[in-house]
Amino acid sequence: MHRVQARINGKDYEHEVEARLLLVHYIREKARLTGTHVGCDTGNCGACTILYNGKPVKSCMLLAVQANRAEITTVEGLAGNGLHPVQEAFLNRFAVQCGYCTPGMLLSASSLLESNAAPSEAEIREALEGNMCMCTGYQQIVDAIKYAAETMRASTGKSL
Amino acid sequence: MMNLDEIFVTRNWVGKSVRRDEDIRLIKGEAAYVDDLDMDCAHVAFLRSVYAHARITKIDTSKAEALPGVIAVVTGPEVAKQTKPIVARAITQPAIQYVMADKKVRYVGEPLVAVAAVDRYIAEDALELIDVEYEPLPVVVEIADALKKDSPLIFEEAGSNVLLHDTLEHGNMDAAYQEADLVVKEHFRVHRYSSTPLETWAMIAKHEKGNDSFVVWANDQQPGRSTANVCNTLGIPNNRFRLIVPDSGGGFGIKLAIWPHIVILCLLAKKVDKPVKWVQTRREHLLGGSHAPDCDVEIELPMKKDGKILGLFIKDIENDGSFVHTAGIYGLIKFATMVGCYDIRATRAELLSVVTQKGPTVQNRGVGKPTMIFVLERMMDIAAKKLGLDPVEIRFRNFIQPKQMPYTTPSGEIYESGNYPECLQKALSLSGYDELKKRQIEMRKNGKYIGLGISAGIEPGTSNLGYYYTSRGVPEYMGNAEGAIVSIDYDGNVNVVMGSVDQGQGHATTISQVIADMLDIHPERVSVDSHLDSLVSPFLGHSGAYSNKFNDVDLGAVIMATKKVRDKMVRIASHVLGVETGGLQVKNGAVCSRKDEQKSVSFQEIASLAYKKILLLPEGVEPGLKEIAYYKNPMAKLPSRDDFNVQITHSNSVHVVAVEVDVETGEITFLKYVIVHDCGKQLNPGIVEGMTIGSTVHGIGAALLEEFVYDENGQPLSASFMDYMKPLAGGLPRIELAHMESPCPYTLLGTKAVGEGGAIGSVAAVANAVEDALSPFQVKVVSLPITPQKVVKAVKETKEI
Numbered sequence A: 001m002h003r004v005q006a007r008i009n010g011k012d013y014e015h016e017v018e019a020r021l022l023l024v025h026y027i028r029e030k031a032r033l034t035g036t037h038v039g040c041d042t043g044n045c046g047a048c049t050i051l052y053n054g055k056p057v058k059s060c061m062l063l064a065v066q067a068n069r070a071e072i073t074t075v076e077g078l079a080g081n082g083l084h085p086v087q088e089a090f091l092n093r094f095a096v097q098c099g100y101c102t103p104g105m106l107l108s109a110s111s112l113l114e115s116n117a118a119p120s121e122a123e124i125r126e127a128l129e130g131n132m133c134m135c136t137g138y139q140q141i142v143d144a145i146k147y148a149a150e151t152m153r154a155s156t157g158k159s160l
Numbered sequence B: 001m002m003n004l005d006e007i008f009v010t011r012n013w014v015g016k017s018v019r020r021d022e023d024i025r026l027i028k029g030e031a032a033y034v035d036d037l038d039m040d041c042a043h044v045a046f047l048r049s050v051y052a053h054a055r056i057t058k059i060d061t062s063k064a065e066a067l068p069g070v071i072a073v074v075t076g077p078e079v080a081k082q083t084k085p086i087v088a089r090a091i092t093q094p095a096i097q098y099v100m101a102d103k104k105v106r107y108v109g110e111p112l113v114a115v116a117a118v119d120r121y122i123a124e125d126a127l128e129l130i131d132v133e134y135e136p137l138p139v140v141v142e143i144a145d146a147l148k149k150d151s152p153l154i155f156e157e158a159g160s161n162v163l164l165h166d167t168l169e170h171g172n173m174d175a176a177y178q179e180a181d182l183v184v185k186e187h188f189r190v191h192r193y194s195s196t197p198l199e200t201w202a203m204i205a206k207h208e209k210g211n212d213s214f215v216v217w218a219n220d221q222q223p224g225r226s227t228a229n230v231c232n233t234l235g236i237p238n239n240r241f242r243l244i245v246p247d248s249g250g251g252f253g254i255k256l257a258i259w260p261h262i263v264i265l266c267l268l269a270k271k272v273d274k275p276v277k278w279v280q281t282r283r284e285h286l287l288g289g290s291h292a293p294d295c296d297v298e299i300e301l302p303m304k305k306d307g308k309i310l311g312l313f314i315k316d317i318e319n320d321g322s323f324v325h326t327a328g329i330y331g332l333i334k335f336a337t338m339v340g341c342y343d344i345r346a347t348r349a350e351l352l353s354v355v356t357q358k359g360p361t362v363q364n365r366g367v368g369k370p371t372m373i374f375v376l377e378r379m380m381d382i383a384a385k386k387l388g389l390d391p392v393e394i395r396f397r398n399f400i401q402p403k404q405m406p407y408t409t410p411s412g413e414i415y416e417s418g419n420y421p422e423c424l425q426k427a428l429s430l431s432g433y434d435e436l437k438k439r440q441i442e443m444r445k446n447g448k449y450i451g452l453g454i455s456a457g458i459e460p461g462t463s464n465l466g467y468y469y470t471s472r473g474v475p476e477y478m479g480n481a482e483g484a485i486v487s488i489d490y491d492g493n494v495n496v497v498m499g500s501v502d503q504g505q506g507h508a509t510t511i512s513q514v515i516a517d518m519l520d521i522h523p524e525r526v527s528v529d530s531h532l533d534s535l536v537s538p539f540l541g542h543s544g545a546y547s548n549k550f551n552d553v554d555l556g557a558v559i560m561a562t563k564k565v566r567d568k569m570v571r572i573a574s575h576v577l578g579v580e581t582g583g584l585q586v587k588n589g590a591v592c593s594r595k596d597e598q599k600s601v602s603f604q605e606i607a608s609l610a611y612k613k614i615l616l617l618p619e620g621v622e623p624g625l626k627e628i629a630y631y632k633n634p635m636a637k638l639p640s641r642d643d644f645n646v647q648i649t650h651s652n653s654v655h656v657v658a659v660e661v662d663v664e665t666g667e668i669t670f671l672k673y674v675i676v677h678d679c680g681k682q683l684n685p686g687i688v689e690g691m692t693i694g695s696t697v698h699g700i701g702a703a704l705l706e707e708f709v710y711d712e713n714g715q716p717l718s719a720s721f722m723d724y725m726k727p728l729a730g731g732l733p734r735i736e737l738a739h740m741e742s743p744c745p746y747t748l749l750g751t752k753a754v755g756e757g758g759a760i761g762s763v764a765a766v767a768n769a770v771e772d773a774l775s776p777f778q779v780k781v782v783s784l785p786i787t788p789q790k791v792v793k794a795v796k797e798t799k800e801i
């Protein structure tokens, strides 16, 4: 057994875990944050995407012990009480159908917009390479991210 | 179509892209899919067959049972003793299969032993300790192997690997052949693929020891039928089984037959003092979580020199793998709309369902129609080439004309409305087809190969479930219907409970739009519980989400239940206001006098009479404001081999695609993708757009990327997303979508099917475009998927994909 102290969405968690426990299972079952999903467990689908020390990673590809002293953001922590502009955009642009890919998509998208405030369609599509959606065919997701970028630029007053 | 004025009192919401507020939970990570439910469960893992065909000589689970943390184990032979065999829906030959392998295994991935343990990790550890001895048997993988005279039998009792063989003929085919100037023939092979919902199958079963009953939470797509099947298989009364369906992460048909696993979990739950949970791994899903069958289709078109098609013959052989429940249904569904958008007056369909050692099949998005439209639309291009006609022209010469609507096909399918020529015309102009043609010629000079593909397809909706007439004189299910409960609560707000389920189609929003316009309230005042509970939800054998039935019978039930509630409120208001019901109207969440709107009583006030001050209700009016209604589509015919409609609504669309093919690498790039879609009245264009594009991408994946590959021993080679390739955001075209609107006369709101159409038209359109691009190399496309390797090989050597 190993002791894991992780900070998830600004809150501290501490658990004894087995060495083989996957991080995604730690988040879902120990921290009981079930917004992070499992779609494959082979690192292909991106449903388990989280921010690990600020970077999007697939939490089925990490062990829970690797979360020790890490700073993690899951979809539950993406915004405070309200909605992150990307969430707002997903809602307004019909980017959600079954919602199973959505948490992972939102984290990949928000992290893209952190580093690139005005991504082109091709850049958005590239940033989503690690996230599968079986419902939407991606188009409305791409449009939502574009729209989120616009609203975020407008609200920060940055123009290009 | 009903008089819309009888349904709606306002037109503020229906037809608008109202935002899906049910998504708020989803985007905040607050959804409750089965695996998210907060229950203290034991966790289940399955030992699955590693052989494609073998006799089981020994199963020893003692070591596994001794592993600390293991709670219970059930084996196939044990389960077989306690259950009835899987019920077959369409096949005519006897084939006995249990929900778990019993004496022999028939495919890699077939469940053999289920283990419940304190956590999933330990359950998986336990699988390693189970000792199974197999005696391998010769395997049958491909259709041709299954049909050989001396082929090993997968179900000995059937006496053959063909479980269904039927020929259905309508109109005079002999005359069609006699009158024909030529007969165009081809032979196509379509591969196995699946729409693979991102959430796999998941279920929790709890055994109530006190009254020996079960409660199950599962992401079941067809709870009406599943409930019956689970009870029959377990041999328990209906009132000992309760099914609850929480949020579901996509379905596409792939969750229509998860009930055999529910049966296993129930038996395991009997041995455990807490609920048992199983979440399918992606590997399990790809091995045996059901596929669309691969198939082999011979097709013949007797035609005139001018391009007019006189008849259509298909010999369709489906490789249904090893799952007797759904075997045989693809052919029957495919046959129903085999003429596509064309006026073809004679048809003959020879349908075969064969069993092999491939995994189970189930109704994947479009169920056979993607293949039927693929072969038919490929044939239109092939015939055009033979006759020196333009592919556009040959379609115009054969289309069913708008003045022929409603049009009855030779077998009795009724196409209720639509303008197919105009749909093609619109798609051509929107895509700039003529310009693209010119560009094609220009680019060829520079050694670049672009191709244009067209497909015109029918997207049927609302299955008339009596279509299993092949095997059952009187099928167990007929027609189609759904139930809804609509109530007004203390606050005058509306609550809805459905008999159907939702896997992401936005049903709640669409329902709230319809009710908002029926009661003149804001849609926010309508709450729809999209979760199903078989104990309380209005429930029929048809209940579920399949064959695009939502826009028809599900909404029909909502409308009828809302009307009942509205009528009751008007009756109470009439009593309160002293105004005849005919002099009243529903306005702004209240009932008021038409003459004097001041004379008004709000829904909330009416509710307080109905629920609380019941002594003030008019004579003969029951307390409460909750109504249930079931609605069945009136057009479903009784089962018959001569005249039958398998589906009741028929949307149509045209896809126009331009691709560039790199003949050196085989890479295919999209230059243009246009769809003109006619699904009758659209209730929420934002939702329709999403379903159409999503569905189209399923077809693109099927045409270019996805394939379940098996080796000659029946070993699956594509059991992860590394080998089973799905479309990703990059590499897909931007899809341009335009609509036409031919209302359906036989649904209450004029709606038709939405959701499967994209998957139906896209496969053919992409294939036609690739063949067109490769026409300088005389390459013919007669199989799928069109992979880069196949393209390169065809250009250099085989001339055939």
Ligand code: FES
Binding pocket: A037, A038, A039, A040, A041, A042, A043, A044, A045, A046, A047, A048, A049, A058, A059, A060, A061
């Ligand atoms: S679950 Fe982690 S990538 Fe699919």
Ligand code: FES
Binding pocket: A095, A096, A097, A098, A099, A100, A101, A102, A132, A133, A134, A135, A136, B198, B249, B250, B504
């Ligand atoms: S919305 Fe269902 S997987 Fe993306």
